[in-house]
Amino acid sequence: MExxxxxxxxxxxxxxxxxxxxPESQEGIALxxxxxxxxxxxxxxxxxxxxxLYEKAKKFKEDTGNVLVCNQGFGGSDAYHxxxxxxxxxxxxxxxxxxxxxMNTPEAIAAAEWLKKFSTVSFAENSYDICNxxxxxxxxxxxxxxxxxxxxxxxxxxxxxxxxxxxxxVGIKVLMMSKNAVDxxxxxxxxxxxxxxxxxxxxxxxxxxxxxxxxxxxxLKDPEVATLGAVVGFGAALNLGVPMSPSPYSSAxxxxxxxxxxxxxxxxxxxxxAMEAAQAAIEEAVAGMQ
Amino acid sequence: MSAWMGRRKWFTVTLxxxxxxxxxxxxxxxxxxxxxxxxFTNRNKFRPNPDCEITLTGLLDPLCWPAxxxxxxxxxxxxxxxxxxxxxxxxxxxxxxxxPDALKSLLxxxxxxxxxxxxxxxxxxxxxxxEEKFSPGMLWLIGILLTVxxxxxxxxxxxxxxxxxTGDFLAVVIRTVIFVALRxxxxxxxxxxxxxxxxxxxLKGKTFFRVVLFIPWGASSVAILLALVWQFLFRQQGTINxxxxxxxxxxxxxxxxxxxxxxxxxxxxxxxxxxxxxVSILGALQSVPSELYEAAEVDGAGxxxxxxxxxxxxxxxxxxxxxxxxxxxxxxxxxxxxxITGGGxxxxxxxxxxxxxxxxxxxxxxxxxxxxxTATAFAVLIFIMLFIATLYSLxxxxxxxxxxx
Numbered sequence: 001m002e003x004x005x006x007x008x009x010x011x012x013x014x015x016x017x018x019x020x021x022x023p024e025s026q027e028g029i030a031l032x033x034x035x036x037x038x039x040x041x042x043x044x045x046x047x048x049x050x051x052x053l054y055e056k057a058k059k060f061k062e063d064t065g066n067v068l069v070c071n072q073g074f075g076g077s078d079a080y081h082x083x084x085x086x087x088x089x090x091x092x093x094x095x096x097x098x099x100x101x102x103m104n105t106p107e108a109i110a111a112a113e114w115l116k117k118f119s120t121v122s123f124a125e126n127s128y129d130i131c132n133x134x135x136x137x138x139x140x141x142x143x144x145x146x147x148x149x150x151x152x153x154x155x156x157x158x159x160x161x162x163x164x165x166x167x168x169x170v171g172i173k174v175l176m177m178s179k180n181a182v183d184x185x186x187x188x189x190x191x192x193x194x195x196x197x198x199x200x201x202x203x204x205x206x207x208x209x210x211x212x213x214x215x216x217x218x219x220l221k222d223p224e225v226a227t228l229g230a231v232v233g234f235g236a237a238l239n240l241g242v243p244m245s246p247s248p249y250s251s252a253x254x255x256x257x258x259x260x261x262x263x264x265x266x267x268x269x270x271x272x273x274a275m276e277a278a279q280a281a282i283e284e285a286v287a288g289m290q
Numbered sequence: 291m292s293a294w295m296g297r298r299k300w301f302t303v304t305l306x307x308x309x310x311x312x313x314x315x316x317x318x319x320x321x322x323x324x325x326x327x328x329x330f331t332n333r334n335k336f337r338p339n340p341d342c343e344i345t346l347t348g349l350l351d352p353l354c355w356p357a358x359x360x361x362x363x364x365x366x367x368x369x370x371x372x373x374x375x376x377x378x379x380x381x382x383x384x385x386x387x388x389x390p391d392a393l394k395s396l397l398x399x400x401x402x403x404x405x406x407x408x409x410x411x412x413x414x415x416x417x418x419x420x421e422e423k424f425s426p427g428m429l430w431l432i433g434i435l436l437t438v439x440x441x442x443x444x445x446x447x448x449x450x451x452x453x454x455x456t457g458d459f460l461a462v463v464i465r466t467v468i469f470v471a472l473r474x475x476x477x478x479x480x481x482x483x484x485x486x487x488x489x490x491x492x493l494k495g496k497t498f499f500r501v502v503l504f505i506p507w508g509a510s511s512v513a514i515l516l517a518l519v520w521q522f523l524f525r526q527q528g529t530i531n532x533x534x535x536x537x538x539x540x541x542x543x544x545x546x547x548x549x550x551x552x553x554x555x556x557x558x559x560x561x562x563x564x565x566x567x568x569v570s571i572l573g574a575l576q577s578v579p580s581e582l583y584e585a586a587e588v589d590g591a592g593x594x595x596x597x598x599x600x601x602x603x604x605x606x607x608x609x610x611x612x613x614x615x616x617x618x619x620x621x622x623x624x625x626x627x628x629x630i631t632g633g634g635x636x637x638x639x640x641x642x643x644x645x646x647x648x649x650x651x652x653x654x655x656x657x658x659x660x661x662x663x664t665a666t667a668f669a670v671l672i673f674i675m676l677f678i679a680t681l682y683s684l685x686x687x688x689x690x691x692x693x694x695x
Contacts, residue, residue, distance in 0.1 A: 075546065077636055124546055125525060125545070130527075248336065255659065256640060257639070259636040259643075260638060263635075263636045263637055263639070266543075266547070268635060268638065269637065277639040277640055278639040280639075281639040281640030288336070289336045
């Protein structure tokens with residue numbers, strides 16, 4: 001497996017020493033920015049320098065009156081979209097494979113404080129549709145989103161570029177075999193189809209049409225695919241990213257981290273208190289799983 | 291059949307009743323039994339399957355019955371067991387209530403209501419004895435002032451906060467009770483005003499207004515869609531904020547602020563339900579004989595006195611049952627709250643949101659987090675609470691003796 005697929009993809013489909021599926025594409029979020037609106041002085045140069053991003057966002061808001069970054073995780077209960085911030089500040093994972101949660105570490109609290117600070121230079125309400133419309137209408141400079149949104153951005157005619165920021169979750173889309181296939185005796189054929197779909201040639205075709213990022217190394221390194229703007233941009237973000245852990249404990253992270261981030265954004269809770277509450281909630285959920 | 295005697299008659303009667311009894315047993319009694327049983331287990335998303343060796347589980351859980359055993363999903367985590375301290379789920383929901391701090395808070399809250407009870411007792415005694423040393427109005431005023439004073443002296447908001455931290459059950463129930471306490475009186479006042487206006491004899495366009503004012507109630511069948519319209523009005527870039535910005539101000543972020551979001555849900559629900567009160571009060575108003583008003587005018591009673599002394603007591607038989615019914619429906623409010631705020635601006639991880647009412651909390655626990663153990667314990671606690679409240683409300687509705695009786 002390791003010879004055919006990217007390392008993050010390989011890590012994402014293995015658990016308990018078994019292979020659970022074949023990876024098809026990878027995705028992660030990065031800043032999709034409007035080149036005409038966001039001139040070079042407002043672009044963050046270092047993916048891990050969040051202070052710089054805040055300063056530039058403040059300046060952008062003062063100079064143009066518009067918001068610099070729109071992220072549907074800001075203010076919504078969305079732990080996936082705020083992940084680049086937490087992991088960019090150095091949190092190793094929300095919950096690791098043994099069920100230990102990292103939400104009350106100093107790095108997580110620093111990320112939470114930054115989140116609260118950033119809420120003063122952003123929209124109070126963010127969602128997929130709000131960010132989509134805002135980027136198309138020029139009310140925001142950047143949209144922190146993934147490859148799935150790029151087709152819409154192109155259709156709206158915005159001249160866009162992609163910048164990595166922080167350390168996003170690297171999500172892997174996998175093909176898994178269903179129990180029906182095994183029961184009906186079609187396991188061999190299903191496996192063949194899975195291998196065909198995730199082979200380098202097919203993945204290259206899919207990447208060219210869909211503008212998603214393939215998981216097969218052969219397709220990723222192919223010259224045509226490698227020059228696609230989306231692949232280059234998001235690929236850089238994925239290189240900095242954290243793979244989504246396949247352990248069952250990670251299902252405990254979405255609710256608490258999302259709720260804590262939403263409470264910090266709206267000011268309902270102070271960052272330290274919110275992180276402590278998130279830590280307690282994750283630990284309680286993990287205890288309920290054992 | 292009336293000529294049949296004895297066992298044959300009873301046998302036939304039972305056969306006729308059997309379908310209904312079976313339906314009640316299957317659709318009402320059995321789910322309640324299963325629910326109560328699950329509330330003592332630790333069933334959740336990671337332990338969804340029954341361990342059919344345990345006798346009670348084998349009897350109650352459908353997946354253990356021979357017909358369905360083959361359909362049980364295999365390979366999904368561990369089977370669920372009885373909770374280790376058996377009342378574990380209940381403890382998580384309201385266990386901290388039985389600690390000295392929380393019990394003291396409960397005591398302060400009850401003490402704050404004592405002046406009002408005292409005033410009621412004194413009024414009753416005065417009525418019985420016939421002499422009026424103090425006017426009832428004065429007594430009520432003193433009672434209310436004493437309650438407000440105690441409210442601040444005993445720090446009731448602090449006590450309520452402490453109670454809300456004892457667990458999810460009290461937090462959600464107190465929030466729902468505040469919602470009902472805000473929504474029902476305001477709906478009543480709005481319905482009363484509109485009904486009095488519509489009752490005026492020579493009002494132009496009466497039929498038109500009656501139809502138009504009734505539309506919100508008729509729109510309840512698409513309540514979710516209209517609740518989304520209300521949400522649209524109050525978003526950051528929504529209509530209300532656009533209007534405010536036309537006048538030069540910046541509107542607040544309605545749905546991110548816990549108190550404002552609560553207010554929006556109350557407002558939307560008042561809009562949906564005032565026609566019910568309006569129509570029942572209108573009907574009751576038309577049964578009030580107009581000679582009473584004429585006699586009152588002759589005696590020199592002003593408009594406000596007429597309202598208090600004639601109108602309100604005479605419409606009480608219609609209003610009190612309507613209020614009780616509306617309170618029960620308001621307590622079960624789900625659609626409007628869930629559509630507008632989805633459980634409210636989050637107040638932190640692990641605690642319910644600002645507009646998470648009883649039904650919204652139950653929905654989230656079952657369908658989003660699949661915490662079957664917690665959700666079923668919550669349902670049992672709500673059942674006990676509502677049972678007591680219903681017994682009390684039966685006593686209250688006996689007070690609907692009209693002013694003529």
